Amino acid sequence: MKSMLKKGLLAAALMASTAPAAMAQECADADRVPITWSTIAGFYTDAMAELVSGFEAGHCVKVNVVNIDNSQLYNKQVIEMVGQTGAYDVVTLETSEKAEFAENGFILPMTEYFADKKAQLDDVAPTLAALTTQYKDDVWGLPYYTYTAGYIYRADLFDDPTEKEAFKKRFNYDLAVPTTWAQHRDIAEFFTRKAGETLKGEKLTKDFYGVGLMAGPFPEIQDEMSGVLWSQGADWLTDEGKVPVDAVEKAMNDYLELVKYAPPAALTVTYDGVMNQMKDGQIAQTYSFFLDQWPNAVQTETSVAGAKMGVAEAPEKKAYIGGFLLAVSASSAHPKEAMDFVAHIGGHDAQMEFAKAGGTSTLMSVLSDPAFAAPESRGKTGHFSTLLEIFDSMKGFRSNLFDTPFGAKIYNTMQIPLQSAAAGQISARQAAERLAVEVEKICGGPCPIGK
Template sequence: MKRTILLAAMMATAAPVGAQAQACADADRVPITWSTIAGFYTDAMAKLVAGFEADHCVKVNVVNIDNSQLYNKQVIEMVGETGAYDVVTLETSEKAEFAENGFILPMTEYFADKKAQLDDVAPTLAALTVQYKGDVWGLPYYTYTAGYIYRADLLEDAGEKEAFKAKYGYDLAVPTTWKQHRDIAEFFTRKKGAMLKGAPLEKDFYGVGLMAGPFPEIQDEMSGVIWSQGADWLTDDGVVPVDAVEKAMNDYLALMQFAPPAALTVTYDGVMNQMKDGQIAQTYSFFLDQWPNAAQTETLVPGARMGVAEAPEKKAYIGGFLLAVSASSTHPKEAMDFVAYLGGHDAQMEFAKAGGTSTLMSVLSDPQFADPANRAKTGHFGTLLAIFDSMKGFRSNLFDTPFGAKIYNTMQIPLQSAAAGQITARQAAEQLAAQVEKICGGPCPIGK
């Protein structure tokens, strides 16, 4: 699950977080290498690297790797114990594998006297990213937690509200159930020439944007539905619950008729392009780090006003990118210092000011980010806080099996095939179950 927002240019105005520069000759600097996702995450955080280097006699080499290749490249270097990377970037489903196989170093002792810093990480995120089998494995520096982004002007239009209530028998509002979400998707799907907010449409309009393309994000969208059913991608016995996956897949297929035809080719950036082009009314279970992107709709679509809320049933995909230290690093102390710095309050504050989605409670709750003047960048922070509270104590077995990354990277195949109409929802669920059993060699081990 990998997200980028085209905001790198904003970082040009962000000041480095470092304090007074140390007297340190370049020849004396300890080299460490950080492997991470090419794009916004790197472009933004690399600006903050200068602050770390100012405070430490260290030279950080940032290696930009295309997101589709990051996991495989990092695994190859970890297995070979090459020491090529000192700090690695892990998606939530990858943490257990890297920890279980000894690819990364526990940082429990390092943070023993830095409890306040650990406690600042949103507890729900910390449980999913930082912690595994009683140890601390790094810090998350970015969250892609999902929620609901929608056209508030549409949901609050008097004429649309009257028509909706006449058709469905209840008030048009931010949906609190997936059934309500489905009704809204159906209601706003209209052909060119039909009326929307009292004016004729110049092109077809759709009730929902979906990430049904051949990318991993399709399972992220479906996760909120699976979890709101009280199910998970893996049972506690380590097997795929076929009936639950089939139901979630059928719910997804029911929405496909209300999404643009391009749904079968796009991921998050495509959905945002549809929103900014005035094609869709709402998202499904969607990554809130895209809020600064979605907010641009207000300047691109006449009369548009954007809203953000928790996903229906208060369940959605949740997680973040973890910075962890390679077990083969030749400079583990400096690498740990770097992780603590980028995941720390000062760097996260600058990251947030640039449009990055922080993982720290102190940053997400800072009053300046609730100021309407900052709404275009940080208008989703309050919703994230609500999500973390609603999902407190949440766990997913997908994130707690050392096979989670391998499972995650294959899930899209049967799910997207069903979305494209090539197989049924039942076949998709059964194929996923068979793939998972093969990956794990039987029931998957679950370790928390």
């Protein structure tokens, strides 16, 4: 019954007509079709305000933007989807939530809608598209923002002759952007200093740490660990739908080694805390870290004398890939207008404007635009070329965590055992075993994988 309803709504949406753009500009407010977009409060939405206005100028539509704290967004959207209230026409989904919303009929497939818009679909970075838009041979919307991870570091420290010489003497290889996680750990150890010791030949007035970590009680700890786990050839779920305990234990132990070289506050913070530590001159590098934070990180060059920031792929060329997907609610009273809105926000023109405002685009044409490689754009888009490298390096990658309809529930549970291990409350083995038990409870046995 649910699938029949979904197909009926979709057919109606595709047959519906809309006013041409020129007519829409003269549309009376009383005639505008209302649609509501539930999304994340903060920059992600603030930067979209003008783009929403632009859509309204070209369509006889009024968009009501509902700003919801990221920690509450999933639960609020699920409640409305289960109740089929129609409260939201367009929803914003994290990568792990797509399969659940698609499998349960919460959102409408947009495969037919994009049938004659193949060029727009093809412009989405293929690696990102596979993880965010695709599920069981259907397209479920467009990502409008990516928080794909890489590596951010203090390039001035890596280039300092005194530090280079000391590193080479200690580890017997050159100090450079790490290509392996073992090198990354060496660098973290090397740059950890006490107040009174020297850094770049100058005496430190406060402790300095080799790495910033998102080890607080937040989901980002598993995002950080994903690159290491995937580098092992493992995943959070096997193809049989079970947690690979040995592999998770190994990744957790690697993480615990790094905790030694991170600020004590690592156990309480997420990405904003790491950025504050960088801008305060407390850390030398990140771990597997969200590159959308580059405009934040580059501010270190202003707050710390002599600092120069660098960005690169994460070691082993493996890191978390993710994005916010815009999808259309199956209970929307205006699915055609909602789909038009998704296509607009995820389209080239809107994404270009989003990038100029400091947003991290999902489109290859935007990420590769020469304007964003210019020196004057570095503060906002200096990470774009690195994102292109990451998407190329991870071409064809998929994670079973994103292809199970239980992915969101698993994702929202993972940080509990992982953070407990990071805090020293349980061992890495216990964390892996507890995660396996919790996942089995969530799925009622092995988790179904529906690529």
